[in-house]
């Protein structure tokens with residue numbers, strides 16, 4: 001096999017392939033489109049399409065697809081072959097510029113949240129040339145945005161690109177004020193750390209809950225969980241290592257910068273982190289990573305679980321969205337500077353994030369809300385549902401000093417003046433140790449830690465980019481009209497700290513006392529579940545934000561709220577139905593069979609020895625009999641709850657009803673069924689249990 005640098009990106013029609021295969025003027029034209037967002041004309045597109053097709057065919061491709069990200073949160077593709085008849089029963093391989101840049105697609109089966117009238121099912125896909133085409137299997141995949149006939153966005157890519165434009169525009173205004181004349185674009189960068197579980201395939205196949213819902217709906221605690229901390233960063237089993245090796249190779253071929261891999265806290269849990277890249281590419285790459293993880297796992301006799309909480313009692317899986325801003329001149333705007341002016345600029349960008357997170361806590365929270373993530377947040381394994389920010393003691397002390405006009409270092413006795421003083425050096429290492437914070441500054445970037453493992457990263461980055469764009473816009477409006485820039489800047493930063501410091505919290509986010517302080521003293525919101533969070537989507541301030549920066553129309557915000565709540569209801573509905581099916585067809589019959597065996601044992605003993613002590617059998621039969629009745633009763637209650645909840649018309653009310661009426665009964669069923677599992681002989685139990693699943697991957 002070739003060396004990594006040789007095969008890295010070999011399945012991507014990226015910059016080097018374009019440079020090699022396109023005429024110089026075509027290459028320059030497409031480069032302009034990519035770098036500056038200039039639109040592409042059809043003659044250029046024709047040349048690009050032809051070169052792309054030849055390249056793809058050489059790599060074994062027979063089909064192409066517009067690869068897009070509908071609001072399901074996963075990716076979609078419909079393959080068309082390159083063949084075109086030429087008479088005589090012969091074909092040639094063809095691909096035109098038009099086919100490259102727009103596709104027409106039947107949008108009727110994708111969620112639209114009421115945006116698309118049923119009589120108008122057409123949707124369009126349009127090439128996003130800033131994300132390179134690539135080959136998957138035998139198909140050339142063209143990353144695209146997806147819109148309705150009326151132009152409303154039906155995907156996650158369009159608003160993400162719009163939010164990147166918004167923050168670019170506002171950041172440039174601010175940078176100009178600091179004299180950065182050579183900066184022509186600002187992009188947000190993201191490195192998403194991805195957690196996942198690996199379990200044996202044969203065991204997965206035996207569990208309907210894993211197959212239908214991605215998580216175990218039942219399962220008694222095994223004797224050992226993660227309490228010994230012996231899995232985290234532990235030696236990787238050779239079979240898992242073989243999986244990781246192949247996964248890395250597949251990702252590298254696609255130009256994905258897979259970098260770090262390790263065992264995570266729970267048994268059978270692992271993590272992969274890539275090197276960061278531009279946000280829209282990072283989003284495409286994360287979707288591909290999740291897809292390829294699942295595919296490669298199967299080849300190794302494993303199943304990769306991306307659900308947020310596949311197993312109760314051990315940690316679930318999240319995703320950390322490391323986020324920063326960088327200029328086309330290669331400057332990370334969240335790196336503290338060396339000179340007084342760079343420092344002031346850094347502090348202003350820092351303030352922009354602080355203000356954004358405080359003003360739009362609810363928005364950030366709701367973008368990562370899902371039925372799966374509800375199991376993690378606030379459960380002492382992931383951040384609480386309260387959004388706060390960790391800055392570290394040193395940086396917080398500096399902000400305090402600026403706010404109060406006091407010396408930040410008692411020995412120095414100087415007040416920090418914007419544009420005059422240099423920030424004291426604070427060691428980067430001490431900034432990222434607080435793992436309990438939902439939103440932590442880690443030296444030159446922020447790490448948003450509330451995402452669930454299966455979340456698309458598009459949603460939270462749309463919110464974050466837009467909210468920060470709004471802060472920057474406000475600052476530019478003020479500073480562009482300032483008579484004394486430095487003075488105005490100082491006052492502005494002071495006022496931002498004063499107003500938004502309530503969002504800064506450096507303590508233990510898992511502590512109950514924090515939740516009390518956050519909500520009762522600081523007035524932060526605590527949106528514990530998906531319905532509570534998602535309901536806020538359409539708050540006037542959120543609609544205003546999205547409208548102002550041209551990310552979403554009001555109708556688009558409503559549609560997204562509806563889609564998220566629908567997904568929540570449907571997920572719980574599927575889980576509930578799966579539960580009922582497993583209880584009736586597997587669990588109750590298993591307990592009954594075991595009860596019969598015990599009863600028969602007692603009877604046989606009596607027949608042999610009329611005075612035999614059968615108190616054990618009697619007690620067990622009694623316990624199992626009452627348990628069976630309880631489970632059956634609760635199952636009936638769940639069926640009734642489902643019937644009543646389904647008829648609730650209003651989507652917000654329906655989501656609350658699922659949370660309050662269905663989820664509660666499901667927990668009661670599980671409790672009883674898990675007790676049944678621990679009372680029933682293992683060989684009677686109809687599917688693999690926790691210890692098999694969590695410790696079953698072979699060396």
Ligand code: ADP
Pocket residue numbers: 189190191192193273274275276277322323324325332432442444445
């Ligand atoms: P840790 O947080 O474990 O100390 P690192 O700081 O090296 O690890 O990075 C964690 C993740 O953050 C990686 O995916 C990395 O690529 C990403 N990252 C680093 N710098 C940036 C940046 N400027 N913008 C976005 N992501 C970044």
Ligand code: MG
Pocket residue numbers: 193271320
């Ligand atoms: Mg981690």
